[in-house]
Amino acid sequence: MTPPLEPIELLASPAPERADAARNRAKLLAAAAELIQEHGAEHLTMEAVATAACVGKGTVFRRFGDRFGLFLAVLDQAECEMQQAFMFGPPPLGPGAPPVERLRAFGVASLRHLRQNMDIYVEADKSAAQRYDAPPRVVRERHLALLLGEAGVSGDLELLAATMLGSLDPAQVHHLLTVRRRALEELEAGWLDLVARITAPS
Amino acid sequence: MTPPLEPIELLASPAPERADAARNRAKLLAAAAELIQEHGAEHLTMEAVATAACVGKGTVFRRFGDRFGLFLAVLDQAECEMQQAFMFGPPPLGPGAPPVERLRAFGVASLRHLRQNMDIYVEADKSAAQRYDAPPRVVRERHLALLLGEAGVSGDLELLAATMLGSLDPAQVHHLLTVRRRALEELEAGWLDLVARITAPS
DNA sequence: ACACTAAGCGGACTGCGGTCCAGTTTTGTT
DNA sequence: AACAAAACTGGACCGCAGTCCGCTTAGTGT
Numbered sequence: 137m138t139p140p141l142e143p144i145e146l147l148a149s150p151a152p153e154r155a156d157a158a159r160n161r162a163k164l165l166a167a168a169a170e171l172i173q174e175h176g177a178e179h180l181t182m183e184a185v186a187t188a189a190c191v192g193k194g195t196v197f198r199r200f201g202d203r204f205g206l207f208l209a210v211l212d213q214a215e216c217e218m219q220q221a222f223m224f225g226p227p228p229l230g231p232g233a234p235p236v237e238r239l240r241a242f243g244v245a246s247l248r249h250l251r252q253n254m255d256i257y258v259e260a261d262k263s264a265a266q267r268y269d270a271p272p273r274v275v276r277e278r279h280l281a282l283l284l285g286e287a288g289v290s291g292d293l294e295l296l297a298a299t300m301l302g303s304l305d306p307a308q309v310h311h312l313l314t315v316r317r318r319a320l321e322e323l324e325a326g327w328l329d330l331v332a333r334i335t336a337p338s
Numbered sequence: 339m340t341p342p343l344e345p346i347e348l349l350a351s352p353a354p355e356r357a358d359a360a361r362n363r364a365k366l367l368a369a370a371a372e373l374i375q376e377h378g379a380e381h382l383t384m385e386a387v388a389t390a391a392c393v394g395k396g397t398v399f400r401r402f403g404d405r406f407g408l409f410l411a412v413l414d415q416a417e418c419e420m421q422q423a424f425m426f427g428p429p430p431l432g433p434g435a436p437p438v439e440r441l442r443a444f445g446v447a448s449l450r451h452l453r454q455n456m457d458i459y460v461e462a463d464k465s466a467a468q469r470y471d472a473p474p475r476v477v478r479e480r481h482l483a484l485l486l487g488e489a490g491v492s493g494d495l496e497l498l499a500a501t502m503l504g505s506l507d508p509a510q511v512h513h514l515l516t517v518r519r520r521a522l523e524e525l526e527a528g529w530l531d532l533v534a535r536i537t538a539p540s
Numbered sequence: 541a542c543a544c545t546a547a548g549c550g551g552a553c554t555g556c557g558g559t560c561c562a563g564t565t566t567t568g569t570t
Numbered sequence: 571a572a573c574a575a576a577a578c579t580g581g582a583c584c585g586c587a588g589t590c591c592g593c594t595t596a597g598t599g600t
Contacts, residue, residue, distance in 0.1 A: 154547060154596060181586060192550025197588060204465050208472060215474045222481060235488035236537050242482070243529030246506045247522060251515070257508035263406050263463060264509030269517065270410060272417045279424060280444070286437035295505075295528035298514070302504030303497075304448045306459035307466030312500070313453070315471065320449060326497035327445030333535050335438050356566060356577060383556060394580025399558060 161199050161209075163189040168210050177259035182206070207260035211253060218249050277301055287335045296334060303330060363401050365391040370412050379461035384408070409462035413455060420451050479503055489537045498536060505532060 153161070167188035171180055182203060186193040200206040227233035228241040250257065258264060267273065280297035289296065302308070303326070312318040355363070369390035373382055384405060388395040402408040429435035430443040452459065460466065469475065482499035491498065504510070505528070514520045 156596065157548060160548085182588085183586070186550085193587095194550050194589085195548080198548070203587070204468050208468075208474075211474075219474070219477055235485045236533065239482070239485050239489065239533045239537065240530055242485070243502075243506060243533065244526050246478075247511065247525055247529070250506070250508055250511050251522060254508065254512055254515075258512050261465060261469065261509050265513065265517075266406050266410075267463065268510065268513040272410075272413075272421070275421055276448075280441070283437045283441050283444070287441065291531050292524065292528050294518075295514075295520075295524070296532075298510065299501065299505040299528070299532060300445075302507060302510060303501040304445060304452070305504060305507075306452055306456065307463050308470065308500065308504060309449065309452050310456055310460050311467065311470040312497075313456075315467075316496075318497075320453060322494065322497070323449055324446050326494050326501075327449070328442050329493050330498075330501060331438065331441045331445065333538070333540075335441065336535070336538060336540070338535075338538070358565070359578060362579085384558085385556075388580085395557095396559080396561095396580055397578080400578075405557070 157199070160189070160191055160195055164191065164196060164199060164206075165209060168206060172210065172256065177207070177256045180206075180259070204260050207256055211256055211260075214249065214253055218245065221245065273301070284335070288337075289335055290338075300330060300334065303327065359401070362391070362393055362397055366393065366398060366401060366408075367411060370408060374412065374458065379409070379458045382461070406462050409458055413458055413462075416451065416455055420447065423447065475503070486537070490539075491537055492540075502532060502536065505529065 164185060168180065168185045171184055171188060182196050183193050185206070186196045189196075196206065200209055222229050222238070222242055222245065224230055228237045229245055230238075233241070277294070277297045280300055281293040284293045284296055309323065312323060313320065366387060370382065370387045373386060373390060384398050385395050387408070388398045391398075398408065402411055424431050424440075424444055424447065426432055430439045431447055432440075435443070479496070479499045482502055483495040486495045486498055511525065514525060515522065
């Protein structure tokens, strides 16, 4: 006999989890949420979570990979609600409303969601502050805002500049070039397109 | 007598540096560049830099603050050249060309600059990869691309979606809300404006 | 019920980022 | 030239993220 075929995996369920493992995951998540609630995300240590959940430190890392992964897992519930809302929920966020309407609602909902969980997001992504405070970034932003003004664009130029710079973010560009296998030329074309849209006469 | 007034500081020269300090800074930068060249940015440790420059570890931190700061300093030269180029250099990047032209050139130049120094940027911002690979991010991106398609937008929808998500990046939103003192309502308005520009009939 | 195996466990251990402070060097002042 | 204040130095020290490996336990086939 040939070995039995694996059932096709749906929706990224990479591995079934043993019962005790699942129990520990739940204990760990509860402990982490509790500790964050109590002392703030920035003071959360992996060891403290392990201790509070009465398991070894190794278990925490086995379950969540690293600190970032733990934060992701803690955020997961809120994340799921958000996803449900914009994929299957009521309009205007969910299906039923016209697409532009949904796009608008998406941003507003995202910003609310972000503010709700900001401390965790911030802590999950250290060195974030420095990225935006660094002089080179500030100079670039001013430069872009200036050019936008000269080009006759009206609106919140500082915000538009920030958005445009976002699409030149080193980490994002790297991700697009490597993981997504995009060519530099595509990114250049994308930039030109973005400039065209933003500077288009309204 | 009243105490003498501080001279107005021009162009962010926050503090004059003692001679030995400046010498050490130079030694450290040289050592860091050398080590990066030789072993790659990801294997650079603060202690190794200190040892290679024959100074104490404390000195490295005093000069550059932290690991991120050291990378920034290493990038500083290339950064300055870039800045010179787009602020004072020849057109189309520098002054002289029409603003839209300069905006276009800016992105192209930035992307080139990025690719040149990508390994350092990537290393300076750890956990960046995870940010873009994480399932929630991917789902949101697909969702946006889908809506853009439904809204009749043509072009590289994946890239446009990535750009739009960039302006909802937690770290950026946090920075705008706190350091820049923007109100959530302003960010919401910015998002709506962005949607309008991107979905505008071409 | 029993044995077998793969998954899970835990905590000692490592390495690095970042801090601290007693001692040293530089620089301005008299 | 001598002094005093301020700035700088270096390396011992600390805390935490992440690894490793010998031991335990849950699921599975008989």
